[in-house]
Amino acid sequence: MKIQQLSLFAENKPGHIAAPARLLAQEGIDIRSFYLADTQQYGIVRMIVSDWKKAAATLEAHGIVVKATEVLAVEVPDRPGGMADVLGALDGSGINIEYMYAFPFLRSGKAILIFRFADPDAAIAHLQKAGINVLAGDELLK
Amino acid sequence: MISLLETSIADCHPASVLDYTPLPELRALQLLRLQAVVARAWEHVDLFRSRMDERGLVPEDIRSVEEIAKLPFTLKSDLRDTYPFGLFASPMKDVVRLHVSSGTTGKPIVVAYTKEDVDVWTSVMVRCFAGCGLHRGDIIQNAYGYGLFTGGLGAHYGAEALGATVVPTSGGNADRQIMLMKDFGVTAICCTPTYFLHLIARAAELGVDLKELPLRAGVFGAEPWTESMRKHIERMSSIEAFDIYGLSEIIGPGVGCECRRHQGLHIFEDLFYPEIVDPESGEPLPDGSEGELVLTTLSKHAMPMIRYRTRDITRILPGQCRCGRTMRRIDRIGRRSDDMLIIRGVNVFPSQVESALLQIEGTLPNYQIVLTRDQGLDQMEVQVEVTPHMFNDKIGALQGLQARIQGALDHVLGIRVRVSLVEANSLARSEGKAKRVIDRRTS
Numbered sequence: 258m259k260i261q262q263l264s265l266f267a268e269n270k271p272g273h274i275a276a277p278a279r280l281l282a283q284e285g286i287d288i289r290s291f292y293l294a295d296t297q298q299y300g301i302v303r304m305i306v307s308d309w310k311k312a313a314a315t316l317e318a319h320g321i322v323v324k325a326t327e328v329l330a331v332e333v334p335d336r337p338g339g340m341a342d343v344l345g346a347l348d349g350s351g352i353n354i355e356y357m358y359a360f361p362f363l364r365s366g367k368a369i370l371i372f373r374f375a376d377p378d379a380a381i382a383h384l385q386k387a388g389i390n391v392l393a394g395d396e397l398l399k
Numbered sequence: 400m401i402s403l404l405e406t407s408i409a410d411c412h413p414a415s416v417l418d419y420t421p422l423p424e425l426r427a428l429q430l431l432r433l434q435a436v437v438a439r440a441w442e443h444v445d446l447f448r449s450r451m452d453e454r455g456l457v458p459e460d461i462r463s464v465e466e467i468a469k470l471p472f473t474l475k476s477d478l479r480d481t482y483p484f485g486l487f488a489s490p491m492k493d494v495v496r497l498h499v500s501s502g503t504t505g506k507p508i509v510v511a512y513t514k515e516d517v518d519v520w521t522s523v524m525v526r527c528f529a530g531c532g533l534h535r536g537d538i539i540q541n542a543y544g545y546g547l548f549t550g551g552l553g554a555h556y557g558a559e560a561l562g563a564t565v566v567p568t569s570g571g572n573a574d575r576q577i578m579l580m581k582d583f584g585v586t587a588i589c590c591t592p593t594y595f596l597h598l599i600a601r602a603a604e605l606g607v608d609l610k611e612l613p614l615r616a617g618v619f620g621a622e623p624w625t626e627s628m629r630k631h632i633e634r635m636s637s638i639e640a641f642d643i644y645g646l647s648e649i650i651g652p653g654v655g656c657e658c659r660r661h662q663g664l665h666i667f668e669d670l671f672y673p674e675i676v677d678p679e680s681g682e683p684l685p686d687g688s689e690g691e692l693v694l695t696t697l698s699k700h701a702m703p704m705i706r707y708r709t710r711d712i713t714r715i716l717p718g719q720c721r722c723g724r725t726m727r728r729i730d731r732i733g734r735r736s737d738d739m740l741i742i743r744g745v746n747v748f749p750s751q752v753e754s755a756l757l758q759i760e761g762t763l764p765n766y767q768i769v770l771t772r773d774q775g776l777d778q779m780e781v782q783v784e785v786t787p788h789m790f791n792d793k794i795g796a797l798q799g800l801q802a803r804i805q806g807a808l809d810h811v812l813g814i815r816v817r818v819s820l821v822e823a824n825s826l827a828r829s830e831g832k833a834k835r836v837i838d839r840r841t842s
Contacts (some may be wrong), residue, residue, distance in 0.1 A: 262792075264759050264790075264792035266785045266790055266797075266820070266822060266823075267822065268821055268825075273822070274708070289556075294794050296794060298819055298820065299797075299820055299821075301793075301797070302795060303792060320823055320824035322785055322786065322787050322790045322822070322823045323787075324787070324790050324791070324792055326792050355793055356793065373792070373793075389819055
């Protein structure tokens with residue numbers, strides 16, 4: 258259920274995202290999701306890739322600091338209220354979302370929500386109890 | 400007299416016997432050598448003789464060690480102004496080695512050695528290593544840069560003369576350094592403290608636990624470092640960390656070194672006579688007072704240095720070390736008089752920035768100070784590399800880290816500086832030494 262997301266630190270300067278992207282391309286690693294959380298000075302790139310171990314090793318070998326974090330991918334219908342339903346399942350659970358982002362999953366007409374929870378296992382239990390589909394890593398990479 | 404000699408003189412390396420020279424004998428030796436070196440410099444070095452003339456002095460005026468205070472100072476600028484060979488006291492045919500120091504401004508400086516000078520240098524490095532408890536049978540990895548820089552060859556000759564096995568890795572290629580350290584069962588390493596911190600971090604990434612290796616001592620120098628950095632190094636690697644002091648102008652590494660007491664650095668004053676002076680007035684200060692270290696080479700032939708102004712700020716520690724050595728000790732060098740930055744009228748030393756960063760786990764050693772001027776006002780920025788230890792995928796955590804660094808710096812410096820987080824391995828480094836201050840102020 259839990260998926261390894263890679264995060265890396267990037268200064269807010271031209272070319273600083275292109276370099277890691279190029280390294281992953283050279284290794285034939287596919288970037289499935291990509292999100293940039295930015296501040297005035299720097300950004301944190303968060304991505305889910307086809308082979309996170311190889312990606313982390315490649316980036317680290319080039320002196321780039323990478324961190325792997327467990328996130329959850331939740332599938333929702335791509336319609337008004339889709340996200341609200343998922344978040345509603347967490348109401349009253351006391352489970353806090355550290356951060357989240359979303360992207361459409363074109364093939365299935367659904368959307369994917371990526372969540373970072375402090376306690377992913379508790380979150381999985383709550384979501385599944387509400388009948389929400391928490392994706393396994395390989396489903397996202399299909 | 401001290402009867403608590405912990406190491407019996409009979410047990411120590413033959414070269415170390417000199418460390419215990421009885422004081423009356425030491426003072427007599429210093430006077431004889433001082434008189435000889437002043438006579439040599441007066442005879443062969445034009446600049447020195449003309450400065451003596453200006454003061455109406457001749458070598459015979461030096462009748463006691465204390466009268467050294469009458470002699471003119473030698474400044475770093477003198478070495479630059481007489482580049483390359485102007486301060487030599489020996490003909491080139493007697494010079495067996497030239498080293499060049501990486502000058503940060505303008506021309507480099509050149510230092511020369513006769514065969515006797517190289518032998519003296521080797522002997523003081525032996526005394527340093529022996530004082531750190533190293534001996535024949537130790538495997539010493541020498542990660543100081545080999546070449547024009549004095550660190551590499553100085554430590555190399557000393558370690559060989561000690562009878563140890565030397566692994567001359569020179570600087571760079573951390574992965575290979577760690578591999579050889581592990582495969583060869585290296586027991587001691589010489590490098591800059593900054594470089595060793597880098598090796599600690601890299602070893603952890605490679606899954607090598609330095610604490611599990613036979614490595615037991617580190618002889619660190621060529622840049623100022625702090626007591627808290629020593630604790631950090633010792634905690635992370637389970638070694639005993641020693642501070643070694645030296646400068647090319649005097650001989651290179653080996654002017655002084657800590658013993659296992661770690662209560663200051665013994666200066667080998669049978670060869671390098673130390674004084675502390677007021678950095679402003681040049682007036683001599685008594686032992687115990689903080690000021691600028693001034694050194695006189697008592698034995699050097701190729702390039703004698705009379706009262707050389709080191710710019711290093713320290714004090715001579717009063718009293719004798721409990722190890723029994725008679726060689727006086729200096730406090731570890733925390734700052735240099737020419738390190739001082741004046742930011743909006745406030746004096747700031749890079750070592751203060753370091754001590755602030757030490758409070759925030761993971762931020763050392765990879766930081767840099769950048770000075771700029773904005774509408775006539777000095778701005779100071781402290782850039783800190785984001786290491787794997789510090790990095791977090793949550794913006795809030797990074798902002799919290801930045802705020803903690805900011806708070807520590809504000810508290811220590813008393814002025815507001817800008818804190819920037821930058822990518823790992825993005826700050827300039829040279830010869831394993833991080834370049835600490837980038838001054839982009841234009842007047």
